Each structure stands twice: as C-alpha cells, then as structure tokens.
Amino acid sequence: MEVFKQLRSFYWPGKLKYLIFASILCLAVSTALGLVYPYMLKHLVDEIIMKGNYGQVPFVASTVLVVVAIKAGFQFLHGLAGGRLGNQVAYNLRKSLYEKLQYLSFQYYDKARTGDLMSRLTGDLDGIRQFIGFGFPQFLNVFLMVGFGSIMMAALNWKLMLITLVTMPFLVFTAFRFESKIHPAFREIRKSMSDLTTAVQENITGVRTVKSFARESHEVEKFSVRNDQFRENLTGSAFIWARYFPVMEVFANLSIVILLATGGTFVLRGEMTTGELLAFFSLIWYIIGPMWGLGFHINNYTQSKASGERVLEILNQYIHVKNNPNAVPVDDARSEGHVQFENVTFAYPENAPALVDFSVDAKPGSVIGLLGPTGSGKSTVFQLLMRAYNVKDGRILLDGKDIKELELESLRQQIAIVFQETFLFSSTIRNNIAYGQRDISMERIVEAAKLAQAHDFIMELPLGYDTIVGERGMGLSGGQKQRIAIARAILENPKVLLLDDATSAVDMETEHVIQQGLRQVMNGRTTFVVAHRISSLKHADEIIVLDEGRIVQRGTHQELLAQPGRYRETYNIQYSDHPDLAATRMEQRGVAHG
Numbered sequence: 001m002e003v004f005k006q007l008r009s010f011y012w013p014g015k016l017k018y019l020i021f022a023s024i025l026c027l028a029v030s031t032a033l034g035l036v037y038p039y040m041l042k043h044l045v046d047e048i049i050m051k052g053n054y055g056q057v058p059f060v061a062s063t064v065l066v067v068v069a070i071k072a073g074f075q076f077l078h079g080l081a082g083g084r085l086g087n088q089v090a091y092n093l094r095k096s097l098y099e100k101l102q103y104l105s106f107q108y109y110d111k112a113r114t115g116d117l118m119s120r121l122t123g124d125l126d127g128i129r130q131f132i133g134f135g136f137p138q139f140l141n142v143f144l145m146v147g148f149g150s151i152m153m154a155a156l157n158w159k160l161m162l163i164t165l166v167t168m169p170f171l172v173f174t175a176f177r178f179e180s181k182i183h184p185a186f187r188e189i190r191k192s193m194s195d196l197t198t199a200v201q202e203n204i205t206g207v208r209t210v211k212s213f214a215r216e217s218h219e220v221e222k223f224s225v226r227n228d229q230f231r232e233n234l235t236g237s238a239f240i241w242a243r244y245f246p247v248m249e250v251f252a253n254l255s256i257v258i259l260l261a262t263g264g265t266f267v268l269r270g271e272m273t274t275g276e277l278l279a280f281f282s283l284i285w286y287i288i289g290p291m292w293g294l295g296f297h298i299n300n301y302t303q304s305k306a307s308g309e310r311v312l313e314i315l316n317q318y319i320h321v322k323n324n325p326n327a328v329p330v331d332d333a334r335s336e337g338h339v340q341f342e343n344v345t346f347a348y349p350e351n352a353p354a355l356v357d358f359s360v361d362a363k364p365g366s367v368i369g370l371l372g373p374t375g376s377g378k379s380t381v382f383q384l385l386m387r388a389y390n391v392k393d394g395r396i397l398l399d400g401k402d403i404k405e406l407e408l409e410s411l412r413q414q415i416a417i418v419f420q421e422t423f424l425f426s427s428t429i430r431n432n433i434a435y436g437q438r439d440i441s442m443e444r445i446v447e448a449a450k451l452a453q454a455h456d457f458i459m460e461l462p463l464g465y466d467t468i469v470g471e472r473g474m475g476l477s478g479g480q481k482q483r484i485a486i487a488r489a490i491l492e493n494p495k496v497l498l499l500d501d502a503t504s505a506v507d508m509e510t511e512h513v514i515q516q517g518l519r520q521v522m523n524g525r526t527t528f529v530v531a532h533r534i535s536s537l538k539h540a541d542e543i544i545v546l547d548e549g550r551i552v553q554r555g556t557h558q559e560l561l562a563q564p565g566r567y568r569e570t571y572n573i574q575y576s577d578h579p580d581l582a583a584t585r586m587e588q589r590g591v592a593h594g
C-alpha cells in the first residue's frame, strides 16, 4: 500500500475523493441489491411453489425486474464515477510526470532511456488509471460481497455456513501465495516491456544508420533477444497462474460439494427448507465468486503497484541542479554578460575530470575561442556555464555573481547556445526559429534568419517559413539545420552566446558569410566559440587551447601563431596545401588576418 500512499496527492485532493466514495457506494448498493435474488428464490420455492400460491408470481417477477433496473442504474453510476476518477488521476499523473521530466537534470538524461520513459508514461500510467478507477472499488467489493453474503447465510443457517466455508482459509492462503509470486513476475514483465519499447524507439531513431550499414538482420536479431525475454517473462507469469488457479478452483468447488452434501442432509432431516437450500446455493457464489476473483484482483493490484513504483521512481527522482533557496534572478537590464571561470575542475559522475583548473575572464562583449582535440573538454565549458551540472571545485561567475546563486531559468535566459548537433522539433521552420517565444513578429524571425544565412534557402522551400520540418529536422541538410539553430539563438537576444562547432556542417564559403552575420550579432555580447577551423577562431579576443581538460595554450591568434604548439600545428595542417593561397583568399574575402 506504500506505493498508493505516496500517490495519494493524485487521487485524493478536492472532488476526487468524493468520486472514490461515489464509485464505492454505488458498487456497494448494487452488491446489496444482488441479495434480493436469493431471497426471492427462497420465497418462490417455499411460499409460492410449495404452497401453490401461483398468483404471487407476477409480483415476484416484477420485484426482480425493478431490482434489476435499480441495480443496473447503480452499476452505471459506479462506472461513470470510476471512469471519471481514473481519467482524472491519469491526467494529474501525466501532467506531473511531464513537468518532472522538464526539470530533471542533465545528469538524469545522461542515463535515461527514451523508450523506458515512454512506457512509464503510457503503459504504467494506464495500469494505475485502471486500478484506481475500477480495480480498487472492485477489490473492496470483494469484502462487501463476502460480508453481506455471510450475514445472510448466517441468518439462513449459521451451522451450514460454517461447514461450507471450511475450505475458504485455504483458498485465501493460496490467493496470497499467488500474489507473492506474481508481483515480481509482473515487475519483470514491465521491465522487459520497456526494454522492448526502447529497442523499437532506438531502431526508428537510428533507422538511417541501420539501413546504410545494411544491419537490418542484426537489428532483427537484437530485437529477437528482447522479444524472447518478454515472451519468457509472460510465459513465466502464465505458469504461475496455471499453477495456482486450479488449486483455487479445487478449494472453491470443494465448498459446493460440502454444501450439497450437508445442505441436502439438513433438508432431508427437516432442519431447513428446500427454498433455504436454494437461496444458500445461490448465496455461496457471493463468497466463492470474490474469493475466486481474488487472484484476479490481486493480480490487478500488483500490476498497478509495479506500475506505481515505476512512475514514482521518476516523480521521486532527485533533481541535481535546482535553484538555491536564496537564488536571485539575473537583472535583465543590468546584465552585461561578464563571464568568469575561476579554477574550475569538473568530472562527470564516475568519470575522470573533463576540465582541470580552468580559468577565463570573458569581459562583456569579448569573444573567447576554444580549440582542442575531441574529448578535451570544450563542450563541458558550455555545459557548466549553463549550469547543466553543478561545479564543486572552483566557481563560475556571471557579472560577478556565482551562477549557483542565480535563478536557473533567468541564468539560462541570458545564454543562447548553438549545439554541435542541431535538434529541430516537428513543426514549422518559423516555430523552430521562434522556439518557445510568444509574440515574436515575423520581421524579427526573418531578420534572424537572414543573419544566420538561412533566409534564402527557407524561401526556396515550397511553403517557406511555414514548411514543416520532419522529426529532428529530417528533410534538411546538416548545414541548413545549423543555420536554423543559429537563427534561433540570434532571436533569443542573449547576453552570452555559445557556439559549439556551430558552423561545422556548412561549407567554408557559407561559414564565412555566417560569420559576418554573427559578428554583427556578437557585437555587445560575450561569445564563446568552439571550432575546429582556425578561420572561425582567429578573431577571438582570446583563444584557449585545451588538451585532456587542461589549458595548454592561451592568447590571441597572432600570439599563438608565434609560439610552437598545438595551435600553430593546427593552423599549418589546415593551410598546408596552399598556405599563401589560403591567406590571399581570406584577404580577398575581407577576412583580415590577425
């Protein structure tokens, strides 16, 4: 029950608890009305058939008819209340889960699997909806039926009741044993289901890689393993069912045998009437039915308990990066974009340090270039500045304030980043550029697109800015996607601009034009540029060369060219074919040296 206690805030607040009461009450009334049948049966046999009072038959029949109609009415109300309750609970849970997913830290997403999360948000949520809406009232109804049935049976003949129900403890014991076995089995089923979903999701996401490497059969094989596992888990649970249900059936039927033998003897001895025995016989299902169904209800309960655990796991997930209690918002009007890293050393969880003793003082409006081999920590600088992770050694300051003391949202609003890999939403190009910003005029979107050199190619598309780009921007080239991402960052009008290899996918010519546009944009903003091409870095106020997380060189383009080291080596490699020609071309394009 601990799981449902923890989920209480989703089904108890406000009117919801009244829906629970209404649903249970309607079911209870409907169950109580069911007791009229055995009573009518007894009356029919003892008072009408035995005594030949056939004139009462229409009365009995119409009573049963009225009872059936009222019972159906209450069952309808139970369904209505249960349905509304379940849907509202699922709605509340879905909302909270989605909200939680928005605020979970990068650290969580480093390990999270999309398919698994999807299965929690769909399958598991539905399990909880079903149980809270219907499973739970039905479960309570078991006790009501047993209670009502026992009272009426005891009123008819308490001795017969005790004898008949002698097998019930065995039935209950078996039902509980069954529960203890089936719960872990269901947990496994849910887990393998999410493995399966993950496999499908990853396969669809990576379909281009799969096809281009002709690895379809490899994927089918990989999927088969998970599919086998899922089947085995289902078979395992079916085996548990198969083992326990016949045992429960035997105990249930034993009760009926005992009832027939003992009850028959009682009637022959004149200790009870035939009508009473028939009423008893019909009543026994009030006890056996729920006991029989106990397995099903327990099953339902354990499934939703397993689902509840998986949903709670997300809801209770620790958020590593969040606002400090005394966090202050960044004053938009006063923010200058002065970024300082002071002796920052950082390691991703369970990893070697990605950045060691990193310091930089990026004055407002300055441009800092970052160069270094892959894995040297360049992107980590960006991640830390956005406070994707918390820094423990050293400090990062924005306008002299430790970013840990600033409100996270307002900090990130000061920063716009163009990632190495562009992510576009399945929406129009206009919405992708204006992502999340309301009341943005079309003029500003077009202006940003022009600066990012995206306007021309967008206008060539049949629907222009209203063209819907496919999932993750399918249908656009890498360079086109990057330019849309740059336009998005420009529109953000940030104080700090982070360009993480933002022009890697465009040709040199386009890069040069984008950079001219960017230079206009960078004016008055602090910019960090990660690039592998010297041409993207040479105008930076300071260039930092990283290797294995450590700063190995720093200075301006000219200073770094003048000293031996990685920067000059990179320069020589990039301009080695025709160093003079390269230089001349640059001059011609107006990219002044140094």
Ligand SMILES: Nc1ncnc2c1ncn2[C@@H]1O[C@H](COP(=O)(O)OP(=O)(O)OP(=O)(O)O)[C@@H](O)[C@H]1O
Pocket (backbone or CB within 6 Å): 110, 348, 349, 351, 354, 372, 373, 374, 375, 376, 377, 378, 379, 380, 381, 420
């Ligand atoms: N989310 C993460 N979790 C764990 N380790 C990470 C994570 N991101 C990066 N790393 C590790 O941190 C180190 C620095 O990575 P980073 O992405 O900063 O390098 P980079 O210089 O930007 O490389 P590239 O030029 O290839 O983008 C690498 O060893 C990398 O494996």
